[in-house]
Amino acid sequence: MIGRLNHVAIAVPDIAAASDLYRKTLGSDVSAPEALEEHGVTVVFITLPNTKIELLEPLGEESPIAKFLEKNPDGGVHHICYEVDDIIAARDRLLASGARVLGSGEPKIGAHGKPVLFLHPKDFNGTLVELEQA
Amino acid sequence: MIGRLNHVAIAVPDIAAASDLYRKTLGSDVSAPEALEEHGVTVVFITLPNTKIELLEPLGEESPIAKFLEKNPDGGVHHICYEVDDIIAARDRLLASGARVLGSGEPKIGAHGKPVLFLHPKDFNGTLVELEQA
Numbered sequence: 001m002i003g004r005l006n007h008v009a010i011a012v013p014d015i016a017a018a019s020d021l022y023r024k025t026l027g028s029d030v031s032a033p034e035a036l037e038e039h040g041v042t043v044v045f046i047t048l049p050n051t052k053i054e055l056l057e058p059l060g061e062e063s064p065i066a067k068f069l070e071k072n073p074d075g076g077v078h079h080i081c082y083e084v085d086d087i088i089a090a091r092d093r094l095l096a097s098g099a100r101v102l103g104s105g106e107p108k109i110g111a112h113g114k115p116v117l118f119l120h121p122k123d124f125n126g127t128l129v130e131l132e133q134a
Numbered sequence: 135m136i137g138r139l140n141h142v143a144i145a146v147p148d149i150a151a152a153s154d155l156y157r158k159t160l161g162s163d164v165s166a167p168e169a170l171e172e173h174g175v176t177v178v179f180i181t182l183p184n185t186k187i188e189l190l191e192p193l194g195e196e197s198p199i200a201k202f203l204e205k206n207p208d209g210g211v212h213h214i215c216y217e218v219d220d221i222i223a224a225r226d227r228l229l230a231s232g233a234r235v236l237g238s239g240e241p242k243i244g245a246h247g248k249p250v251l252f253l254h255p256k257d258f259n260g261t262l263v264e265l266e267q268a
Contacts, residue, residue: 002162003182004185005182005184005185005187010259021258021259024231025233026135026136026216027135027136048137048139048216049137049138074260076261077210077211121208122208123155125155125189125208125210126206
């Protein structure tokens with residue numbers, strides 16, 4: 001069911017410093033920061049040959065990553081995103097297996113403009129999993 | 135400098151249950167478990183079209199992931215591994231930039247039979263980073 005690893009998202013306290021680290025120290029291709037107000041994050045994309053790393057910095061008071069950074073002030077891996085062909089079929093298969101989908105259970109439009117769902121970390125080895133319809 | 139994302143490693147308390155989850159619920163290609171006594175882990179490889187997920191379960195009393203699982207009993211993302219062409223050149227560049235390499239600073243032979251180094255999570259946004267000479 002799951003396909004490519006679309007991205008690994010790393011929450012960071014300072015996206016300018018983290019961008020510098022990936023650009024200069026690790027020698028990667030790092031995009032300019034984009035403020036995604038409706039998602040409560042500023043994001044940069046690090047393009048690797050086979051997938052992407054996304055750095056996320058909280059934006060605004062309702063940022064969904066604010067609590068994560070309170071608990072992990074240095075930052076850390078926030079979620080991993082797998083691609084699926086059909087997000088409704090994927091959701092229904094997951095629900096039938098007893099896995100919990102976060103929120104209303106209806107896909108939302110994610111940071112890449114595509115339908116996404118998040119799965120409960122307790123059901124996936126302590127890992128927040130995003131599914132994105134590719 | 136860094137190339138492909140070689141794998142994301144997820145520490146899990148029960149590798150049989152986690153394998154079942156990835157095989158049955160997420161519909162992935164999951165290998166049989168391999169006990170790597172010299173690394174203190176039992177590992178399974180989940181093959182995605184563009185990269186791998188590795189599930190790690192502690193093996194033996196000196197397992198390097200035992201403490202992580204004490205702190206994160208459900209499991210969680212333990213490290214991410216980037217490929218480099220030349221691990222000595224990569225190490226020297228990192229050290230010159232002030233980043234800390236764990237252990238003696240000399241590459242060890244990792245779980246895939248290739249030279250690896252681990253970088254200090256405090257220097258990489260709270261994320262344990264493995265470099266593997268591809």
